[in-house]
Amino acid sequence: QVQLVESGGGLVQAGGSLRLSCAASGRTFSHYGMGWFRQAPGKEREFVAGLSWSGSRTDYVDSVKGRFTISRDNAKNTVYLQMNSLKPEDTAVYYCALQSRQYRPGVLKTSSEYDYWGQGTPVTVSS
Secondary structure (H helix, E strand, O other), rough: EEEEEEOOOEEEEEEOOEEEEEEEEEHHHHOOOOEEEEEEEOOOOOOOEEEEOOOOOEEHHHHHHEEEEEEEEHOOOOOEEEEEEOOOOHEEEEEEEOOOOOOOOOOOOOOOOOOEOOOOEEEEEEO
């Protein structure tokens, strides 16, 4: 059974940083692409960052490029989202996601392409 557990969210002032973690269990983590999504109150869930199964390719939504970095540690079965220069508009619940097709090339950017989701971790950025 696949489980994803996020941590690292919290309250931070604008301009600050947070690092989100997502620990995966239940399958060989290194064979699958992963992503981070977020959902703000009253808005749809949106893609934030994604990482190919090999780790060689990443992609980001335009609004976070240059501020957020996605990475993975296969030895720890964990994916990270380093968030710097946070803005109030980054406030949302952040979810990590794992797709189920091994060695799928590229970065997946739509939620329907992911099969497993964590419970979410809230991030609040105050102005």
